[in-house]
Amino acid sequence: MRTVTVGTRGSTLALAQTRWVVARLKEEWPETDFRIQTISTKGDRDRASLGSLAQKGDKGFWVKEIEDALLTGRIDIAVHSLKDLPTEQPEGLEVSAIPKRVDARDVLIGKEGRKSLVQLPPGARVGTSSLRRKAFLRAYRPDLQVIDLRGNIDTRLAALGTGEYDAIILAAAGLIRTEMRHRIDEFIDPDILLPAPGQGALALETRADDDLSIEVAYAIHDHATDDRVTAEREFLAGLGAGCLAPVGAHASIKGGILTLEGWVGAPDGSQLIRATTSGDPAECADLGAELAADMLGQGAQALIEAARGEGTC
Structure with missing residues (x-):
C-alpha cells in the first residue's frame, strides 16, 4: 500500500479541513494510506506581528513552513485555506486541486436580542480582526464600534461571553467545517459584506514534478469552484x-x-x-x-x- 503524507497547520479548523480532504481522497484512492502531519507556521507562533510582516512583504506567514515541507519531501500534499495562500507560489510548487467550495459568506453570532446586523443598536460592539470586515461594516453601519477580535474559532466564540462584544463576525466556512453551523445567527448578505477572495475554498498544493501526488489531489478537483476563485484571486x-x-x-x-x-x-x-x-x-x-x-x-x-x-x- 502506498503512503501519501498530507500537511496542514494544527489549528482546529485546519485539521477539520484536512480530515475532510483526506476522507474525500480516500474515497477515490481506497488502496492508499493517507497520513496527516501538522506543521507550525509563523502566523501560528506570532500573531501579534502579522501586520508588520505584511508591511515587509512577507505574505506567506500561514503557509511558508508547510511549503518548505513540500519542497523537501517531508509531505506530499499540503492543504490550505485558499484565502491564506499568496497569489504567487514558490518555484517547484503548484496548486493541483481546488475542492468544491462551501459557503463563502461571512456570518454574525450575537448576544441575546442581537442576532442580526439589523438588531444591533447604535454603538454596538462588533468583534473582528479582519481589515476587510472592519472597512465594509463601517461603510454599512458607521454607528457601530468595530473592535479587534483575535484567536482561533473557539477563542473568538468564547470572547462573546466576556461582555466585551455584542456580536462577532466570522467566516461561515470555518463554522460549517468544524460542525458548528448551529452557532450561526445570521448569514450576512454579500451586498453588505463582500467575502474575501477565495473565502470558503481550499487548495491542495503539491510539488510540480510529483505526478502521483498531483493525480491523487486532482481526483477531488471542482472545475466550477476553480473558475470562480481564479477570477477572484486574479x-x-x-x-x-x-x-x-x-x-x-x-x-x-x-x-x-x-x-x-x-x-x-x-x-x-x-x-x-x-x-x-x-x-x-x-x-x-x-x-x-x-x-x-x-x-x-x-x-x-x-x-x-x-x-x-x-x-x-
Whole structure:
C-alpha cells in the first residue's frame, strides 16, 4: 500500500479541513494510506506581528513552513485555506486541486436580542480582526464600534461571553467545517459584506514534478469552484494586494456566465469602490485582471496603501 503524507497547520479548523480532504481522497484512492502531519507556521507562533510582516512583504506567514515541507519531501500534499495562500507560489510548487467550495459568506453570532446586523443598536460592539470586515461594516453601519477580535474559532466564540462584544463576525466556512453551523445567527448578505477572495475554498498544493501526488489531489478537483476563485484571486493579484487589505471579491456562475464583483474600501469606511464584470468562465483569469484594472482606475490603490499594516487577514 502506498503512503501519501498530507500537511496542514494544527489549528482546529485546519485539521477539520484536512480530515475532510483526506476522507474525500480516500474515497477515490481506497488502496492508499493517507497520513496527516501538522506543521507550525509563523502566523501560528506570532500573531501579534502579522501586520508588520505584511508591511515587509512577507505574505506567506500561514503557509511558508508547510511549503518548505513540500519542497523537501517531508509531505506530499499540503492543504490550505485558499484565502491564506499568496497569489504567487514558490518555484517547484503548484496548486493541483481546488475542492468544491462551501459557503463563502461571512456570518454574525450575537448576544441575546442581537442576532442580526439589523438588531444591533447604535454603538454596538462588533468583534473582528479582519481589515476587510472592519472597512465594509463601517461603510454599512458607521454607528457601530468595530473592535479587534483575535484567536482561533473557539477563542473568538468564547470572547462573546466576556461582555466585551455584542456580536462577532466570522467566516461561515470555518463554522460549517468544524460542525458548528448551529452557532450561526445570521448569514450576512454579500451586498453588505463582500467575502474575501477565495473565502470558503481550499487548495491542495503539491510539488510540480510529483505526478502521483498531483493525480491523487486532482481526483477531488471542482472545475466550477476553480473558475470562480481564479477570477477572484486574479482580481486580488491585479490590485497588488494581499490578504491584509480591505478587498472583497466574489464570483458566481449562472446560465454559463461568470459574474465577478469586487470591492475596495477605506479602513475607516468613508469610501467604498465597487465594480462588477461578467463573461465566459473560461476567461476567468482575464475577467479578474480586467476588474482590477478598472478598480485601480477608480483610485483603489490609495485605499490599499492607506490600510497596510492596520489589521490581520
